[in-house]
Amino acid sequence: MLLLALDTATPAVTVALHDGDAVIASSSQVDARRHGELLLPAVDRVLAEAGLRLDAVTGIVVGIGPGPYTGLRVGLMTADTFGLALGVPVHGVCTLDGLAYAADIEKGPFVVATDARRKEVYWATYADSRTRLTGPAVDRPADIAERVAGLPAVGAGALLYPGAFPQAHEPEHVSAAALASLAAERLAAGEPLPEPRPLYLRRPDAQVPKNYKVVTPK
Amino acid sequence: MADEPLVLGIETSCDETGVGIVRGSTLLADAVASSVDEHARFGGVVPEVASRAHLEAVVPTIERALKDAGVSARDLDGIAVTAGPGLAGALLVGVSAAKAYAYALGKPLYGVNHLASHICVDQLEHGALPEPTMALLVSGGHSSLLLSTDITSDVRPMGATIDDAAGEAFDKIARVLDLGFPGGPVIDRYAREGDPEAIAFPRGLTGPRDPAYDFSFSGLKTAVARWIEARRAAGEDVPVRDVAASFQEAVVDVLTRKAVRACKDQGVDHLMIGGGVAANSRLRVLAQERCEAAGIRLRVPRPKLCTDNGAMVAALGAEMVARNRAASSWDLSADSSLPVTDPHVPGAPHSPTHSHPHTHDHVHEISKENLYS
Ligand SMILES: [Zn+2]
Numbered sequence: 040m041l042l043l044a045l046d047t048a049t050p051a052v053t054v055a056l057h058d059g060d061a062v063i064a065s066s067s068q069v070d071a072r073r074h075g076e077l078l079l080p081a082v083d084r085v086l087a088e089a090g091l092r093l094d095a096v097t098g099i100v101v102g103i104g105p106g107p108y109t110g111l112r113v114g115l116m117t118a119d120t121f122g123l124a125l126g127v128p129v130h131g132v133c134t135l136d137g138l139a140y141a142a143d144i145e146k147g148p149f150v151v152a153t154d155a156r157r158k159e160v161y162w163a164t165y166a167d168s169r170t171r172l173t174g175p176a177v178d179r180p181a182d183i184a185e186r187v188a189g190l191p192a193v194g195a196g197a198l199l200y201p202g203a204f205p206q207a208h209e210p211e212h213v214s215a216a217a218l219a220s221l222a223a224e225r226l227a228a229g230e231p232l233p234e235p236r237p238l239y240l241r242r243p244d245a246q247v248p249k250n251y252k253v254v255t256p257k
Numbered sequence: 258m259a260d261e262p263l264v265l266g267i268e269t270s271c272d273e274t275g276v277g278i279v280r281g282s283t284l285l286a287d288a289v290a291s292s293v294d295e296h297a298r299f300g301g302v303v304p305e306v307a308s309r310a311h312l313e314a315v316v317p318t319i320e321r322a323l324k325d326a327g328v329s330a331r332d333l334d335g336i337a338v339t340a341g342p343g344l345a346g347a348l349l350v351g352v353s354a355a356k357a358y359a360y361a362l363g364k365p366l367y368g369v370n371h372l373a374s375h376i377c378v379d380q381l382e383h384g385a386l387p388e389p390t391m392a393l394l395v396s397g398g399h400s401s402l403l404l405s406t407d408i409t410s411d412v413r414p415m416g417a418t419i420d421d422a423a424g425e426a427f428d429k430i431a432r433v434l435d436l437g438f439p440g441g442p443v444i445d446r447y448a449r450e451g452d453p454e455a456i457a458f459p460r461g462l463t464g465p466r467d468p469a470y471d472f473s474f475s476g477l478k479t480a481v482a483r484w485i486e487a488r489r490a491a492g493e494d495v496p497v498r499d500v501a502a503s504f505q506e507a508v509v510d511v512l513t514r515k516a517v518r519a520c521k522d523q524g525v526d527h528l529m530i531g532g533g534v535a536a537n538s539r540l541r542v543l544a545q546e547r548c549e550a551a552g553i554r555l556r557v558p559r560p561k562l563c564t565d566n567g568a569m570v571a572a573l574g575a576e577m578v579a580r581n582r583a584a585s586s587w588d589l590s591a592d593s594s595l596p597v598t599d600p601h602v603p604g605a606p607h608s609p610t611h612s613h614p615h616t617h618d619h620v621h622e623i624s625k626e627n628l629y630s
Contacts, residue, residue: 073590075349075352075353075590075591076588076589076590077588078353079356079357079360079587079588080587080588082360083360083587093360093361094361108305108308108309108346109308109345109346109349112308112312112346112349112350112353113349113353115312116312116315116350116353116354116357117353117354117356117357118357119312119315119316119354119357120315120316120319120353120354120357120358120361121357121361122316123316123319123320123358124330124357124358124361124362125361237309237312239309243303243305243306243309244303244305245299245303245306
């Protein structure tokens, strides 16, 4: 087994290779505005570090969010297209599950929250690092403060709003290494992984830019 | 012919997901998936809706294009993609797909300019583009007059609209006349039975001191709307056919007059017309008449190649391969305001303006070693 994992649902552009036993190479860069530029060079670097070519990969693992849409789509589109070109399966993993796995908490419950912008967080609760209890959902921190009161929390969304998440700590962003390890575990156990389709959790903004191509209702 | 480059092109700059495949100047496939119906209820293209639709449509559209062309992805000589201009989020979906596809197949990547692609597509219809060529691009998104001596390296803006695109004016007037959407074809149809000289609508930017090659359709649009409203306010019937014909005449008169003048001024003997408005029958007739009178050869591709599509991107990509232009690098970005003067976005490893020259060099070397040898 050789899994290539990637995630662009948080400010991190993160890529890892997993051979079924362990992560053999990885790269993470934090730059929320340059997912599109950074992802392919990162894949190239990680493969070179492992001394492997992309066609050795037997499966793709991709973070399906939730996350800011523009960046999220970079990872999903890249994974889909790799799958098409290589003829290998593409597996989705909820990005928050990857963060929960990396948090390495034996006994919860705890919260994972990432920055959803517009003063909201994407969040989910976990019984332990491998078991999601609720979510993912998108909410204002103040609106969920009561529900997460007293729980430890990880992720940039938690670190950003200490009022709602006083017990926030690292990891801040997801790592593809965690995503790959979680996926490898699930695949080895014969557990299904989600389809590689985006978790947007919000409807698109229906804003039409001025002076753009106009279409009127039929 | 088998020596000519086999190139797949991906276009996602607006609401059409286009994938085309060409061999040199021969069209092999032109697959398009449109999200236009999803935008109709909003009254315009919603960028986020377009981006979501592209993500779902790209892979199936690539598969369909390969099947239509009857070629294997392994045999491609390059992957081309619209790098800009267009909607940022929508462009990024196509660029991400093209990069992943090129990388996985071990093929060079060419990020190309949407406007230059609109010009280059005519090679699929009428053979090699004459050099120089004057191009009039008119659609719902653009109205430009461009001069190209080499479509892979030299495209010069001669003029552009200072307000609305020509296609927008057609849609807006169709709406005022309650003719529905899209405006272009329906106005064209009514205009055929109307008198183009019935109403003297203004010709924007045609005064002696106005810029010779720029366009303006905003004033015309307002004049037509006011004329219709005045009739309605007076309780009179609106002569839809005459209004359509007179409005259309005002648009195509200015477009063709300025295009022919630009050809004459610059000593160019070929004019190509592209973009969705190039399907307008009166534009084609008047352009033909005026070009003939001026000794200019007119080239207009079939309508399906004039609207946004992947074949035009593949056509320009094939020309990049044929002329040995530098491929793009793996950190190619989508540029929503890519200047028309950049027909493509070559990798520039030694450019001091490059943000990570060292990383970039490194990546390029690795890529060659891994994939191209
Ligand atoms: Zn266009």
